[in-house]
Amino acid sequence: MAFVAQVTGDGMDFIDLKTQYRRLREPINRRIQAVLDHGQFVLGAEVEELEERLAEFVGANHCISVSSGTDALLIALMALDIGPGDEVITTPFTFIATAEAIALLGATPVFVDIDRRTYNIDPGLIERAVTERTRAIMPVSLYGQCADFDRINGIGKRHGIAVIEDAAQSLGATYKERYSCALSSLAAASFYPSKPLGCYGEGGAVFAEDENLARMARELRVHGQDRNYHHVRVGLNGRMATLQAAILLAKLDVFEDELDARQEVAQRYGALIEEAFADCAPERVVRSPYVEPHNRSVFAQFTIEVPNRPAVREFMSSRDIPTAVHYPVPLHRQPAYAAGDAGRQFPIAEAVARRVISLPMHAYLNEEDQHRVVTVLRDAVMRA
Numbered sequence: 001m002a003f004v005a006q007v008t009g010d011g012m013d014f015i016d017l018k019t020q021y022r023r024l025r026e027p028i029n030r031r032i033q034a035v036l037d038h039g040q041f042v043l044g045a046e047v048e049e050l051e052e053r054l055a056e057f058v059g060a061n062h063c064i065s066v067s068s069g070t071d072a073l074l075i076a077l078m079a080l081d082i083g084p085g086d087e088v089i090t091t092p093f094t095f096i097a098t099a100e101a102i103a104l105l106g107a108t109p110v111f112v113d114i115d116r117r118t119y120n121i122d123p124g125l126i127e128r129a130v131t132e133r134t135r136a137i138m139p140v141s142l143y144g145q146c147a148d149f150d151r152i153n154g155i156g157k158r159h160g161i162a163v164i165e166d167a168a169q170s171l172g173a174t175y176k177e178r179y180s181c182a183l184s185s186l187a188a189a190s191f192y193p194s195k196p197l198g199c200y201g202e203g204g205a206v207f208a209e210d211e212n213l214a215r216m217a218r219e220l221r222v223h224g225q226d227r228n229y230h231h232v233r234v235g236l237n238g239r240m241a242t243l244q245a246a247i248l249l250a251k252l253d254v255f256e257d258e259l260d261a262r263q264e265v266a267q268r269y270g271a272l273i274e275e276a277f278a279d280c281a282p283e284r285v286v287r288s289p290y291v292e293p294h295n296r297s298v299f300a301q302f303t304i305e306v307p308n309r310p311a312v313r314e315f316m317s318s319r320d321i322p323t324a325v326h327y328p329v330p331l332h333r334q335p336a337y338a339a340g341d342a343g344r345q346f347p348i349a350e351a352v353a354r355r356v357i358s359l360p361m362h363a364y365l366n367e368e369d370q371h372r373v374v375t376v377l378r379d380a381v382m383r384a
């Protein structure tokens with residue numbers, strides 16, 4: 001999801017940030033102006049305010065804002081002192097940053113195949129991937145739906161290994177009434193503009209249960225210092241800009257409302273798709289997202305499965321309906337990551353990667369546009 005799809009002519013946005021800005025223009029501008037006036041562009045008061053609000057929102061003990069979701073993953077792993085020789089279990093069906101953070105530290109991402117319905121890591125396959133080198137499990141709460149944390153935390157506990165949620169797509173999601181980012185020892189969120197809660201640049205956050213890990217994350221984000229010019233560990237420049245925190249504070253005020261709107265949009269898509277494909281031959285039926293009854297997804301993406309994807313996408317594009325593929329190539333097939341897992345196969349991730357497309361999805365998508373998307377989708381599938 002590392003892009004914001006561009007507007008095609010005056011057509012539909014894949015993710016419409018302009019309507020949201022029209023709604024929030026005043027509070028956002030006011031918040032930005034306040035930062036310009038006080039001039040604390042790094043670690044200004046807004047940063048702390050945001051951290052407190054986010055920790056409270058998800059029910060986590062600690063929130064440490066950082067420069068991106070990727071840096072949040074990196075800092076979470078560094079707080080656990082993960083490095084060369086260590087293994088981290090994760091999913092091959094995710095954005096590259098998940099495995100990248102592991103590999104950047106010299107550790108090895110060990111992939112485990114996904115659940116066919118939720119697309120999240122299959123907890124039933126994790127245990128056989130645990131070795132004496134395993135230091136952490138990093139499930140991704142993909143498309144905005146939490147992974148199965150009760151089972152994953154259970155495995156973590158049995159083997160004494162940490163669980164880090166890649167929550168880059170799931171802030172605001174719930175799992176058994178508890179919020180994403182507060183389901184395991186550490187979590188990493190992203191505020192990339194196209195995420196459900198997005199800033200106007202780069203931003204992320206680490207969430208921690210444990211005070212010690214939170215302190216380490218705080219130190220790591222400022223060059224590993226525990227006080228000015230005193231460096232107790234090797235860290236990085238990982239701070240969130242105050243301007244981004246200010247923008248997020250304005251957006252956070254309407255976030256719950258937007259989450260409700262996203263539910264409505266997703267439900268409407270589901271109903272429209274069911275209706276549009278009701279009389280179709282089985283091989284032409286489109287598969288809507290499956291959400292576990294104990295989950296509330298934030299639908300960071302509304303991702304469906306279609307037959308003959310290239311033709312479907314091409315036809316939809318010709319009718320000015322933007323689509324995206326999250327993700328076309330599972331990570332064990334990426335040139336930079338293929339070596340470690342040579343010969344291992346992840347048939348479900350492979351099958352799903354060939355079939356998924358994401359439809360336009362945001363809190364401001366109106367009924368008329370959704371009708372158009374599904375009508376064109378139906379035409380596209382019938383021709384494909």
Ligand SMILES: *Cc1c(COP(=O)(O)O)cnc(C)c1O
Pocket residue numbers: 001002068069070071094095097098140166168169190191192202203204
């Ligand atoms: C977006 C994303 C990231 C990276 O977040 P950035 O803020 O873009 O660095 C990591 N993991 C997943 C699953 C993502 O979708």
